[in-house]
Amino acid sequence: MARELWEGNQAIAEAASRVGLEAYFGYPITPQNEILEWMSRRLPELGRAFVQAESELGAINMVYGAACTGARVMTSSSSPGISLMMEGLSYIAGTEVPMVLVNVMRGGPGLGNIAPSQADYNQICKGGGHGDYHPIVLAPASVQEAVDLMPVAFDLAEKYLNICCILIDGSIGQMMEPVELPEMRPVQRKDFPWAVTGAKGRPRRILSSIYLDPPEEEKTNLRLLRRWQEVQEKELRYKEYFTDDADFIVIGFGTAGRVALSAVRAARAQGIKVGLFRPITVAPFPYKRVAELAQRVGAFLVVEMNAGQMLEDVRLAVNGSIPIEFYGRLGGVVPFPDEILSEIQRVAKAKLSADADPIANWMKRMEMVAR
Amino acid sequence: MQTELILAGFGGQGIMFAGQVLSYAAMDIGKQVTWIPSYGPEMRGGTANCTVVISDEEIGSPVVKNPDIALVMNLPSLDKYEPLVKPGGMLVINESMVDRSARRTDIKVISIPCSEIAEQIGNIRLANMVAVGALLSGLDVLTVADVEAALMAHMPGRHRHLLSKNIEAVHRGYEYAKAHAVVTR
Numbered sequence: 001m002a003r004e005l006w007e008g009n010q011a012i013a014e015a016a017s018r019v020g021l022e023a024y025f026g027y028p029i030t031p032q033n034e035i036l037e038w039m040s041r042r043l044p045e046l047g048r049a050f051v052q053a054e055s056e057l058g059a060i061n062m063v064y065g066a067a068c069t070g071a072r073v074m075t076s077s078s079s080p081g082i083s084l085m086m087e088g089l090s091y092i093a094g095t096e097v098p099m100v101l102v103n104v105m106r107g108g109p110g111l112g113n114i115a116p117s118q119a120d121y122n123q124i125c126k127g128g129g130h131g132d133y134h135p136i137v138l139a140p141a142s143v144q145e146a147v148d149l150m151p152v153a154f155d156l157a158e159k160y161l162n163i164c165c166i167l168i169d170g171s172i173g174q175m176m177e178p179v180e181l182p183e184m185r186p187v188q189r190k191d192f193p194w195a196v197t198g199a200k201g202r203p204r205r206i207l208s209s210i211y212l213d214p215p216e217e218e219k220t221n222l223r224l225l226r227r228w229q230e231v232q233e234k235e236l237r238y239k240e241y242f243t244d245d246a247d248f249i250v251i252g253f254g255t256a257g258r259v260a261l262s263a264v265r266a267a268r269a270q271g272i273k274v275g276l277f278r279p280i281t282v283a284p285f286p287y288k289r290v291a292e293l294a295q296r297v298g299a300f301l302v303v304e305m306n307a308g309q310m311l312e313d314v315r316l317a318v319n320g321s322i323p324i325e326f327y328g329r330l331g332g333v334v335p336f337p338d339e340i341l342s343e344i345q346r347v348a349k350a351k352l353s354a355d356a357d358p359i360a361n362w363m364k365r366m367e368m369v370a371r
Numbered sequence: 372m373q374t375e376l377i378l379a380g381f382g383g384q385g386i387m388f389a390g391q392v393l394s395y396a397a398m399d400i401g402k403q404v405t406w407i408p409s410y411g412p413e414m415r416g417g418t419a420n421c422t423v424v425i426s427d428e429e430i431g432s433p434v435v436k437n438p439d440i441a442l443v444m445n446l447p448s449l450d451k452y453e454p455l456v457k458p459g460g461m462l463v464i465n466e467s468m469v470d471r472s473a474r475r476t477d478i479k480v481i482s483i484p485c486s487e488i489a490e491q492i493g494n495i496r497l498a499n500m501v502a503v504g505a506l507l508s509g510l511d512v513l514t515v516a517d518v519e520a521a522l523m524a525h526m527p528g529r530h531r532h533l534l535s536k537n538i539e540a541v542h543r544g545y546e547y548a549k550a551h552a553v554v555t556r
Contacts, residue, residue, distance in 0.1 A: 003398055005391070005394055005395055005398055005404075005406070005525075171407060171433065171434075174407070174408060175405055175406060175407040175408075175433050176391065176394060176405070176406040176407075177404065177405050177406075177430075178398040178403070178404060255433075258430075258431050258432060258433070259431060259432040259434065260431070261429075261431030261432070262431030262432040263431075263432075264431075265431060334434050336432070336434060336435075336436040337431065337432045337436075338436055338437075
């Protein structure tokens with residue numbers, strides 16, 4: 001297929017329609033309105049269902065209902081809207097039905113702003129709603145990667161009867177890049193043994209997240225966990241750049257990861273042997289690979305557009321074996337490559353200690369940056 | 372090789388579209404390209420800018436602090452981006468909308484009355500395409516023919532009747548810039 005120039009949000013919406021999306025329910029919020037807008041035109045044209053709900057609560061519960069029928073279903077929103085959906089997401093996780101959620105993060109907390117941010121990593125990767133559950137979270141760094149991950153997201157959600165989230169920030173949603181979209185595929189409703197589709201001629205099926213008997217709820221929790229263990233074993237994705245001969249490695253996901261790539265290339269041009277590790281699955285986090293890399297390099301520099309949320313996962317993987325440094329920009333500020341380059345230059349020369357507190361040290365440096 | 376551009380002006384001056392035209396042209400000749408907008412919540416009258424990165428390899432950062440080329444369509448954009456252009460880079464100024472000349476002496480400066488030229492062609496809204504033509508005079512990676520082909524291939528149907536005027540605007544901008552470029556280096 002020929003390359004076409006697509007805006008991230010619209011490309012995501014079109015890719016989902018082409019890989020068999022049957023129904024979309026949503027409520028407008030910047031910076032992801034173009035997903036909703038695209039779906040509102042495209043899905044009726046294809047004879048599929050589009051509903052602009054009365055609120056995020058309405059939207060997520062419509063997704064819940066549609067998911068129970070075994071239909072390919074999704075919603076999208078941005079940070080404050082995702083917070084409103086958390087109750088429904090927990091019910092969907094507890095009912096073990098598949099859905100795809102696109103979260104185009106913006107600056108927060110609260111109403112915040114409409115600028116790109118990664119501050120909802122913890123919220124989405126660690127569940128967000130109540131109860132023991134783990135959504136699968138994919139964090140693309142480009143429009144093409146987001147498009148390529150759409151069919152993957154639906155397949156993962158259906159394979160593991162789980163929520164699969166595409167986690168991006170407003171910049172990937174609103175930037176344009178050349179992409180190759182997937183071919184249009186017909187809707188293929190799978191014959192799920194749990195789907196409620198009308199019980200005529202067969203025994204009734206009941207879907208619910210209610211287990212009033214605690215041992216039954218415990219069994220459900222263990223079933224979710226066993227599936228999660230399988231996801232952790234089989235579904236890890238990440239990309240490495242210049243890691244083979246690196247003295248130390250930058251770790252960043254999504255936009256922070258690709259901005260870091262420019263900085264890493266510039267540092268390489270100056271003779272600094274630095275690599276880049278960019279997790280694509282941020283939940284499950286590739287702990288094992290990060291631990292392996294920690295045995296080969298002298299330090300990690302974690303770069304995020306938040307106050308060090310993924311940093312905690314890196315620290316868990318490293319377990320004190322090597323020093324970890326941190327650089328973050330907050331509140332909707334996207335770092336420029338030269339900021340990360342200065343951090344790389346600093347780490348290359350500094351005497352680092354594995355006992356140091358990366359957050360405390362970064363905060364001291366931030367006093368100079370953000371006055 | 373990588374080329375980084377920032378295009379800036381008021382909302383409504385066609386800055387976003389100008390960046391997209393360059394992006395389409397870059398894509399069509401097989402380059403990697405990113406186009407990223409930045410604007411306030413207001414649609415018209417506020418400041419708007421977009422960053423375009425054209426490269427032979429996978430593009431890292433879509434945001435750029437020090438562009439190789441800046442195109443500024445109004446005074447606030449000139450004040451903001453003139454100091455940020457890379458030494459040896461290029462600054463294209465829409466002199467119809469500014470009341471001062473460039474201060475930098477280590478960059479190539481093209482000052483062009485985009486709005487007046489656009490009015491001569493018959494539509495002041497073509498000022499953005501005049502500016503694109505001027506910019507092409509100093510952009511090694513794309514030719515006027517590439518941009519012309521991109522306009523023909525990608526201009527939305529509702530604007531197709533303006534195609535020949537757009538192409539004329541690009542040519543006029545390019546020719547003016549070739550004749551009037553000030554190199555103070």
